[in-house]
Each structure stands twice: as structure tokens, then as C-alpha cells.
């Protein structure tokens with residue numbers, strides 16, 4: 020299903036990577052169709068009369084379906100899919116707290132109910148409801164199919180008219196479509212019963228096209244926009260408005276957006292009416308979208324063939340998010356793109372929203388125009404839409420260098436954005452980097468396979484979109500850009516309005532390119548091949564005239580030609596293409612007039628290379644330092660180079676998201692310094708030395724080191740050391756998610772740390788082992804056990820401590836929770852070094868928290884439903900307030916020391932309240948600011964006070 024969600028790529032070790040809502044795209048959960056073979060009953064037309072009931076949030080009506088039996092056998096049953104019933108039941112596998120945010124007031128179903136089925140003469144036909152096979156979702160399968168039982172068998176070639184009285188309900192929800200939010204109703208596919216192949220049980224997921232004619236009635240004050248070539252108002256009577264929607268060509272649905280507050284602006288492009296529909300405040304976006312749409316249509320039609328239809332609706336979806344969704348003549352964009360258009364900087368999302376529109380409009384060629392099986396072969400839809408839109412984007416803004424934020428004007432906020440994210444390149448950081456992370460996590464799988472066969476459901480989006488795009492880019496490298504375009508245009512010519520299989524696409528590609536692509540498809544589309552082509556050796560020697568170079572390549576694959584670019588000593592370049600055969604040597608010889616200073620392979624980054632670092636000779640090491648000229652190009656985050664950054668205070672280095680390190684040396688500033696008696700001549704210079712290293716090793720292992728020496732005196736060697744080397748080991752379980760395929764959840768998180776803490780030259784070495792079990796998807800609970808051991812033999816007595824910590828969220832009702840947490844910490848030895856004593860640092864209202872050997876802590880917090888949700892209140896044009904969630908808490912505990920003389924009881928308890936403000940950050944991230952007030956109830960040294968906490972974001 021063409022349904023996309025775009026976000027920041029995020030590092031492979033970022034904490035949210037296992038969130039069930041993936042960063043880059045949502046899974047197929049919306050609507051769709053089953054198999055529709057060539058040899059089965061087929062719907063040629065749907066004549067629908069339907070009314071929107073805004074009291075009940077339903078559409079009630081009658082559809083007349085013209086059915087032709089295209090098979091060679093008589094049939095006595097006609098199956099229809101009732102797609103709304105896929106949303107009739109809540110997901111039983113996820114804790115409801117995880118899905119609360121999607122609903123206005125708790126789970127609200129979508130459904131289609133059938134009241135009667137009749138033939139052309141009005142005689143009732145019997146029917147029954149049957150379950151959907153679990154090939155996409157594994158719940159809400161009941162009544163997914165309507166089977167109409169004919170009185171007499173329908174002979175081959177014969178036709179019949181079936182009348183179905185039905186009612187379909189929208190969900191009060193704020194996720195995607197099929198819902199009503201802010202009084203606005205949206206639904207793309209299958210709000211009506213849709214005829215499917217009796218082979219629906221095969222598990223294909225296709226939308227057959229047919230002629231649709233719809234008469235829609237809505238309340239007079241509402242406005243409706245349908246994805247249809249013709250839309251006209253037929254009249255108004257008794258407060259009810261009737262709208263006619265029709266097409267002159269088969270379409271897959273009549274997608275709708277209906278609401279009282281919708282407005283639109285429109286333009287004409289080569290006989291096509293483009294209409295941009297917006298909610299209050301969205302006009303600037305709408306006008307910008309019209310202008311982008313014209314340029315996108317120019318490009319797409321020129322490159323990929325004519326636009327089918329005469330009308331295109333681009334509508335602001337009422338629900339927030341950075342996503343787009345397409346249907347016939349219809350594109351929905353998430354409200355966040357409209358509302359945050361110029362926040363926090365003018366035009367910040369221009370490029371993102373242009374690319375998103377290019378992707379969604381591309382679906383009118385691939386995915387909607389050319390249909391496919393959205394289950395196993397969604398690549399035909401998403402991979403190609405990515406290929407079309409990224410090609411468009413690179414044609415306009417170049418394929419190299421930063422291109423997502425490079426258009427920002429000079430400014431304060433702009434500079435801050437550029438500093439943190441200015442490096443972003445659409446292809447490198449939004450497609451290639453996620454693909455590299457997929458390989459690193461071991462989640463690679465064939466691009467083409469049914470969802471239920473997936474062993475790594477976590478990677479399905481990156482495989483379909485990013486790997487799918489990279490595979491098409493590689494195909495372009497093999498057969499050439501012009502040939503690939505000829506293939507795409509031919510495919511449209513033959514399959515527009517029909518269903519294309521990958522196998523048919525392969526045959527077409529082979530016929531037009533006149534090449535054997537069997538290996539490419541077997542390895543890269545149906546297989547799990549990976550590629551790492553590189554330069555392993557290089558030798559140049561002078562000849563009588565000019566120079567001969569012998570280049571040794573590694574990792575070559577006979578499927579892919581390798582472009583070689585040599586840079587000569589005068590700066591000029593020479594190019595050649597190496598086409599390996601099955602048995603060719605991996606040494607390439609070529610001659611040049613001047614000596615060669617550098618060689619690069621695949622300089623246009625056409626191949627899906629798992630490692631581009633070895634594509635250069637000499638290897639590319641880019642160094643940023645304070646003496647680079649001001650107009651030197653930004654280094655950013657290249658995928659083919661090692662980056663070293665030298666600044667006056669330190670040095671850092673990194674390679675992609677694989678590893679990063681930094682070393683910083685700063686003058687030490689004593690936070691308790693007495694400035695009045697400060698004498699710079701008396702005081703020796705003290706330094707702070709900070710070193711950090713982190714590496715992603717694979718799916719289940721990450722290694723990090725942090726080391727800090729504060730107040731280091733170089734003459735005496737005195738200072739405070741805090742250093743730890745940590746291995747994080749993940750253990751996966753496979754909870755049910757409600758979607759077909761195997762999902763990997765890191766339930767077990769173990770860390771093993773070797774550290775040293777304390778004053779130099781005798782810090783305390785220790786070992787820490789922690790085990791955490793997290794059962795988030797089903798019961799929202801987390802338990803953690805930590806054992807800390809002093810390593811004997813370094814001057815400290817052996818010591819040990821153990822800590823247990825547990826947290827659980829209980830749901831009382833929709834958006835109302837009680838969070839409980841507790842911890843117990845005990846020293847297992849008589850003494851603990853000071854650095855390892857426990858304290859109640861969670862408390863806000865106590866000045867002097869005691870340190871001790873034994874500690875118990877408990878907290879209970881009642882989280883109330885948000886005071887506002889999706890508020891949209893602008894904060895200085897920087898962002899918009901999303902929600903304010905109030906909560907009250909009581910927390911406290913006791914810390915007890917092994918005291919020899921005086922010992923205070925150490926019990927401290929406080930009560931408090933807080934408001935959590937959530938703001939959207941860049942591209943779907945969020946920022947949380949807590950403002951609270953805590954009052955001491957039990958304990959000494961306490962005083963009531965306000966506190967602030969900043970968190971969130973990823």
C-alpha cells in the first residue's frame with residue numbers, strides 16, 4: 020500500500036530502533052485487496068450511492084456491482100473483501116497503553132456491515148461472512164470476506180448485477196486514514212465491499228481496477244474532495260448536498276476527504292486540474308504544493324510516461340505526522356508537514372515536503388497506476404516510487420553534497436540546524452545509511468517475499484524502500500539510465516490500470532535491455548546477496564610513453580560493471596568501465612599519459628556497496644581543522660571516508676555509524692572555586708581530560724568506553740578518574756505484534772562494565788554486571804538487576820553491591836495510568852568505597868541526600884489524560900505545543916549507612932506534581948519538558964521547590 024512515513028534515519032544503536040512504529044515507514048496496516056487473477060469473476064463497474072452520517076461516523080448506502088465471469092468455469096459464489104473489518108478488533112498482542120495515543124477516546128473500530136444483497140430484479144441473494152487469512156494481520160480476521168451465493172451458477176463470459184446494501188464506520192482515531200479526526204473524514208481504499216478473486220486465500224494483496232461512479236451525500240456545511248477525474252455538485256436539498264464522482268478509466272478506489280473546515284486552491288497543468296485541500300492555516304502550504312506538483316508532474320511525465328487522469332487532489336490529512344499516502348488521483352500528507360512548514364526556520368521542510376510529494380505522486384505511476392501485490396511484491400510500488408522521487412530530487416539538487424537543508428537562509432536557528440543536521444543528503448543518509456544499518460543488524464532479507472515469511476519484520480520498510488531503491492539504482496548501472504527509462508515507460512503503457520508482477524517486470528526488462536538479468540533478480544530481488552567491491556592494490560610504472568597502472572579489485576561480482584575514475588597528477592580525470600565476467604581476473608590494467616595520484620571506483624555511487632571506504636586509493640581520510648579556509652566544502656558525514664575533526668579543545672573521529680571516538684582536553688573550572696581569593700599565579704593549571712569511544716558491532720553487541728579525568732594536575736598526576744569500558748549484549752525474544760512475520764524485540768539487555776572510579780593515582784577498579792528484562796510490548800514492565808564488584812589487588816579491599824530495580828505501567832483507562840517503581844540496593848561487603856555508596860538522587864526537594872550501604876526506594880505516579888492533545892499552539896514560531904500531561908507522584912525511601920557512631924534514620928519522602936509538555940522536534944522527533952513542584956513530607960533538610968527536566972527526542 021502506498022503509505023509512507025518519513026523520518027530522520029537515526030543511528031543503528033539509537034534507543035528507539037526497536038519501537039514498533041518504525042522510523043522510516045509504517046507497515047501495511049491500512050487497506051487493500053486480495054488476489055485478482057486473470058481467470059475469475061471480475062467487477063467491471065461499481066455504481067455507488069452513499070450518505071455520510073456525521074452523527075454515527077458512518078457511510079450508509081447501496082452499491083451495484085457489474086460482474087463478468089472471466090474464468091472458463093461456471094461459478095456460484097462471488098467473494099468481496101470487507102476491508103474495514105480488518106480494524107474491527109483491537110490488537111490483542113500490544114499493551115493498550117501503546118496504542119492509546121492513536122485514538123480519541125480509546126479503541127474505536129472500523130467496520131462494514133451488510134444488510135442485504137439482491138440481484139438486478141431486487142430478489143434477495145443469500146450471503147455469508149468468512150474470515151480473512153492471516154497473511155498481513157494476525158487478528159481482526161473475522162468477517163473479512165463477504166461471500167455472495169448465487170441462485171444459479173454464472174456461466175463463463177456471463178454477466179450479473181449484484182446490489183449490496185452496506186454501512187461502513189470510520190474510527191475516531193488519529194492514525195493514517197479510515198478515520199475521523201477534527202471533524203474531517205478520510206478513507207482511501209475499500210470503504211465499500213470490493214470484489215476479489217476466489218483465490219484470495221492465496222495471500223496476495225492486490226487492488227483490481229474498475230469503473231467507479233459514486234453519488235455521495237453529505238451535510239450542506241461539509242466539503243468533500245474525491246480522487247476522481249470528474250467531481251460536481253448535483254444539488255442541495257433539505258440541508259443535504261449531493262456530489263457526483265466519476266472516472267473515464269478504471270481506478271482502484273474513490274478516495275475521499277470530507278469535512279466542514281476544508282478549503283482548496285487549484286491550478287491547471289496540461290489539462291490536469293491540481294487541487295490542494297487544506298485545513299485552516301494551511302493555505303501557504305497548499306499553494307506551495309501546487310507549485311511543486313506542477314514541476315513534479317513535468318518531470319514524472321517526461322521521464323516515466325503520461326499522467327493517467329485529469330485531476331489530482333493533494334490534501335492535508337487531519338492527523339499529525341510526517342507521512343504521505345497515495346490513492347487514485349489523490350495524495351494525503353500528514354498535518355505536521357503543513358503545520359511545521361516554517362518551524363523552527365523559514366522553509367525548513369521545503370525539500371523534505373517536495374521529495375515526499377514527488378514520492379506520493381510517483382505512486383500514481385507505480386503502485387496505483389501500475390498495481391501490484393502489496394504483500395509480497397510491494398517493491399513494485401515503494402521501490403519504484405523511491406526511485407522516481409529520488410531521481411527527481413537529484414536532478415534538481417544534485418546527488419552529492421548536503422541537499423536536504425542546504426537551502427536555508429542565514430540565521431541563528433538556521434545555523435544551529437545546519438550545525439547538527441546540515442550534512443544530510445537524501446540518498447546517502449535517508450536510503451543508504453538505513454540499508455547499511457540493516458546489514459549491520461543482520462536484518463537483511465529478500466526484497467520480494469510474503470510478509471508472513473519474513474524472519475526480520477523489523478527491517479521490512481528499509482528492505483522495501485531503501486534496499487528496493489538501491490537495487491533499482493544498481494539496475495540503472497547495469498543497463499543504463501536510458502534503457503531503464505524505456506522499460507518504465509513501456510511498463511506503464513502495458514500495465515497501467517492492471518497488475519504487474521516482478522516476474523513480468525523482469526521479462527520486460529530483459530527484452531528491452533537485451534540482457535540476461537536472471538542473476539541480478541535471483542541475487543538482489545529474490546535473494547540476499549551483498550556487495551563490497553573495493554580496491555585492494557595499486558601499482559603504477561612508467562613506460563616509454565606514459566604510465567601503466569595495474570589496479571587490483573576485491574569483491575567484484577560479475578553482475579555489476581565497475582566504473583573506475585583515475586585522477587592524474589595535473590588534476591584531470593580519466594574514466595573507464597570494468598565489466599567483469601564470470602572468470603575474469605580481478606586485475607585491471609590501463610594506461611595514462613601522466614602518473615596517477617588517486618583512483619576511485621564507482622564514483623557515482625551506483626552500486627549497493629556495503630562499504631565504500633575501500634573504494635578509494637589512497638583511502639579517503641577527511642580532516643576538519645580550524646585552519647581550513649572558510650569556503651572549503653563541509654565534510655559532513657560521508658559514507659566513504661574516515662572523518663577526523665580537530666578543534667582547539669580536542670580531536671574526534673568517526674566512520675559512518677560504525678564507530679566514533681573523541682578526546683577532549685579542557686582547562687578545569689572548579690565549581691566551588693572561591694573567586695575572591697583566586698590567584699592565577701599561585702594556582703597550577705588543572706585540566707579535564709575526556710575520552711569517548713562507541714562502536715556498533717552487530718545486532719546484539721555494542722561496545723563503548725567513556726573516560727574522564729577531572730582536575731588533572733600534570734605535575735603531580737593528581738586528579739579524579741571515572742572510566743568505564745562497557746559491552747552491551749542484547750537478547751531477543753519474538754513477541755506477537757499482530758502482524759505476520761517474525762519480530763525481534765530486545766527483551767534482554769545485559770551490560771558488562773570494567774571501570775575505575777576515584778582519585779588518581781589510586782582509583783578503585785570495579786566490575787559491574789547488569790541484567791535487564793523488559794516485557795514492553797505486552798505488559799509494560801521492566802526489571803533490572805545489577806551486581807558491582809570491586810576488583811581486589813589494586814590497593815582497595817574487595818567489595819560488592821547488588822541492586823534490583825523494577826518499573827511497571829498500569830492502565831486504568833484510556834490515557835490514564837499509574838506508574839509504579841521500586842528499587843532495593845544492598846552492599847554485600849562491610850565497606851563500600853565512597854564512590855559506590857547509594858543515594859536517593861531521584862528526589863527533588865532535599866538538599867543533602869545521605870550516602871549509605873543499604874537503600875530502599877519506591878515511587879508511585881498517577882498520570883492523567885492530557886490537558887490538551889495535538890494542540891498546535893505555536894511557540895514563537897519555533898515549534899508547536901503538542902500536549903500537556905499532568906501527573907502527581909509520591910516517592911521516597913531510606914538510605915542507611917553502616918554507621919559506627921551517630922546515624923540518622925535516612926528516611927525521605929516527597930510528594931509532587933508535574934506537567935509534561937511535549938513539543939515536536941525535527942522530522943518526527945519530540946522534545947519533552949517537565950515542570951514540577953515537589954514538597955518534602957518526611958525527612959530532614961527538605962524544602963518545597965520547583966524542578967525542571969528536559970528529555971525526549973531521538
Ligand SMILES: [Zn+2]
Pocket residue numbers: 020021022023378379382400401404
Ligand atoms: Zn510510498
